[in-house]
Amino acid sequence: MNIIKEYMQLDKIEGPLIVLSGVDNASYDEIVEIKTNSGIKHGKVVQLHNDKAIVQVFETTSGMSVRDVSVRFTGSPLEINLSKDILGRVFNGIGEPIDDGGEIFGGVKMDVNGRPMNPVARRYPRNFIQTGISAIDGLTTLIRGQKLPIFSGNGLPHNQIAAQIVRQAKISEEEGQDFAVVFAAMGVKHDDAHYFLKAFEESGVLERVVMFLNLADDPVVERIITPRCALTAAEYLAFNHNMHILVIMTDITSYCEALREISSSREEVPGRKGYPGYLYSDLASLYERAGMMEDSSGSITQIPILTMPNDDITHPIPDLTGYITEGQIVLSREIFQRNIYPPINILPSLSRLMKDGIGEGYTRDDHPAVSSQVFSSYSRVQEVIALSQVIGEDELSDIDKKYLEFGRAFEEKFLKQDFDENRSIDETLELAWDILSILPKSELDRIDSKTIDAHYRG
């Protein structure tokens, strides 16, 4: 039988890390319990060297002393207890209930780190999710099982867009299948968390939401665990109970900063901008948990939200995210300031999976060509705008003037919509034809003539 030892003394406390020696039988990645005067804290083993263990503490280490503690190794990695009762509940960043509902009983214990999904076991996502937002449905279509982040900036309405998607997305139209939303907040402000709570309430899905909250004033290290708890809950619901799960994770930037903080206190060799060299692998271990699997009809669709520091899309966080996720929805401050909601800059936005989820049999046969044409024409608009700034709008050729008109119509009619406006895919595509018809037929070089004849106005 195993004797559980308690260690009464630490060698060192530094930021979120504690070092203790004389340890035997500790295993890598296991969870430790630390009893202090101010209650029980948790941590996990991040490095072992002979009899020394380095433990990363999830809560704050302030108030902890090297003497007055008792550390116990639990022998297992961080697990959370899951059952269908988690629906409608609120948890803290490490998966402990913080509403009045009490503990979760009688469920399954699951390791929050998860395991990589075998590519052989995946099902390729092909089903279109209608979000009711034209810019997304028409141009960067969301597919069930996709991971499609919103690249935003501070002060931009990313929360509203996410809330609108939750409210309008038909993620479960067929077979009356169950759906649920898993919400992970990492270092977000109280009012943001409250906003989401209210939004879920208003759209009547509160009973189907599982929330994991690590707010801005909660311990930073806890943030590393929060999305993992959330995704574990999502995997449980999707693959054990065949539900369609939409996971919203915000804000990935706070998560990465927490990672950097721990990395630097561990004195690791820094990569770009001080972020650890394994940031890519670490982010991938979150994002890759989206998808669909053989043997289960459930799915996990992820909408991570990240705020680009200084609106810089080449910053390591959006950059590495874009390499892992299946596209991105990029918000633009410039468009936002022109009072257009949703302020989506379509040119850098992309949905990698839309090619297999739109067109005949999915949305409408003209969808692929129309979206390609809108992208190509709108990118021409940018060139024309640049030119008109130099030579003035009056000097533009007639065709360039048409492009300017198209650009304006695109932003005012197609892009712009109300927070509670829910457009069907047909409406979105008809709207696209309305604005494409501003351009002469000969400029529509991405659409074949038969389709043009069928839809072109006038």
Place this chain on the structure above:
Amino acid sequence: MDKIQGIITYINGPVIKAKNMEMFKMREMVTVGEKRLIGEIISIDGDIGTVQVYEETTGLKIGEKINSTGKPLSVKLGPGIIGNIFDGIQRPLNFIYEKSGGFISEGIGLASIDLTKKWDVVVLVKEGDIAKEGSLFATVQETPLITHKLMIPPGISGKIIYAAKNGTYDLEEVLLKVDDGKTVHDIKMYQEWPVRTPRPVKKRMPIEKPLITGQRVIDTFFPVAKGGTAAIPGGFGTGKTMTQHQLAKWSDADIIEYIGCGERGNEMTEVLEDFPKLIDPNSNLPLMNRTILIANTSNMPVAAREASIYTGITIAEYFRDMGYNVAIMADSTSRWAEALREISGRLEEMPAEEGYPAYLPSRLAEFYERAGYVTTLGNDEASVTIIGAVSPAGGDFSEPVTQNTKRFVGAFLGLDKKLAYARHYPAINWLSSYSGYLASLNSWYKDNVSEDFMNLRGQMLKVLQEESKLLEIVKLVGEDVLPDEQRLILEIAKLIKIGYLQQNAYHKDDTYVPLNKQYRMLRVIKLFYDHANETIKKGIPISKVKSSQLYNDILKMKYSIPNNYKNEFDDFENQISAYFDSLIEAYEG
């Protein structure tokens, strides 16, 4: 048996250290701990050995044992590789799926191709024959498309003292006994080869043949050679993976190996679902019959990502040794370089540029140098072509992986964000890309396509270059100010860009375009250019030239003229000449 065991003293992610390791060998494969995780020794210092572990180390304890396997990290090479999908250390993912379900767990142990599967073997030698290393001794029809040629492993030569008869055997049965005078070697259907050692060849040969991809911008403008190397760098969303998939689908190599190195799981699934349905234009059989997949997705253990590249190239070399032209798509080499960086960081090595280890350039060079056009030990001509995707951080080509890759590859197909935003695919930038193989492929194009093909290519590229200069002016003063000759260049450049360079991967004809059609399309554009130029010199305004229906027809000829065209191009050319003749006539008359 009293085996030497190491004792773990240090654990940090995929890097562990152990004592009592002085009898272990560098680069030896070991099993780690009670779960018997697979690892490889990457340094030995006194009795302390450092091991990189190819599986998750969660739950590993100090004091657990390390066992030797006595051999370096190797792959088993034999029938059963094609059409299969492996992880970074050649474990079949289907096997892992059966064993551990939808999620990959650790401690599955070593696995490789199925050694119990029976194959029909045709034996080509008899007792008393002299066998040379690399020579063919039997064949197995592995897929309808690929005959797997069983070869005497490198390093073994001698007299055959036993040869099995034609029949059905599994991989463990001895098919041949070869006596080299000292020992008798049992030869089975498979051989083992350490992944970090290149397989030997008789001679490296100069590069002379293109790898035909059916992609116009590559075949015409920036050709890749069989046995050559190419890099496809591009920021996210520029279509690297798409381009790699197109190459994997349509390249005229005999065997395609696709290494998904640190990329998305869904992309591998897409390949797994699509390729069995896609038909190879050369053989009319599903593409899966010639495809090998290696997948280490971004959430799979990082150390195995480092190994996946070597596993891949070793398998490619093995099929090359049979006389096949093999093309490897590595997507993406940046993830591999980052895996190097991650492990290097955990080893606390002194970092060089951007945290990458100082040996990054030499590792890249070692990898790309394993490509080549060769004469094999069995006297066949064969090749390994490497096409590596590069994912530069922030889309900035000045970062170390892109820069170092540029030093070692022959062709550079730079993807451009701006083109991708305008949905110009493939988004290969014609100004920053280059191919170093033009000179060596020149005579092949002359003999096989047309005498004036390279010439035509040069002229069209010149138009594109002039256009980029003119666009600078247009940006300042607008297009209307330019003289008609220059506006014509803009129009022709548009024809080339939209009508030629843009290629629709989802169009049944346009996704793969044979070389002769590429040539005829280019010739049409050139003909139009020449005529238009002449017309404009006579003072006819450009609006007359551009407004013609012909201009739009040229833009759409990629769709309207089928790949197996007959007279369409001749007719089209006549039509163009006739139109301009009448235009000039009307104007002069």
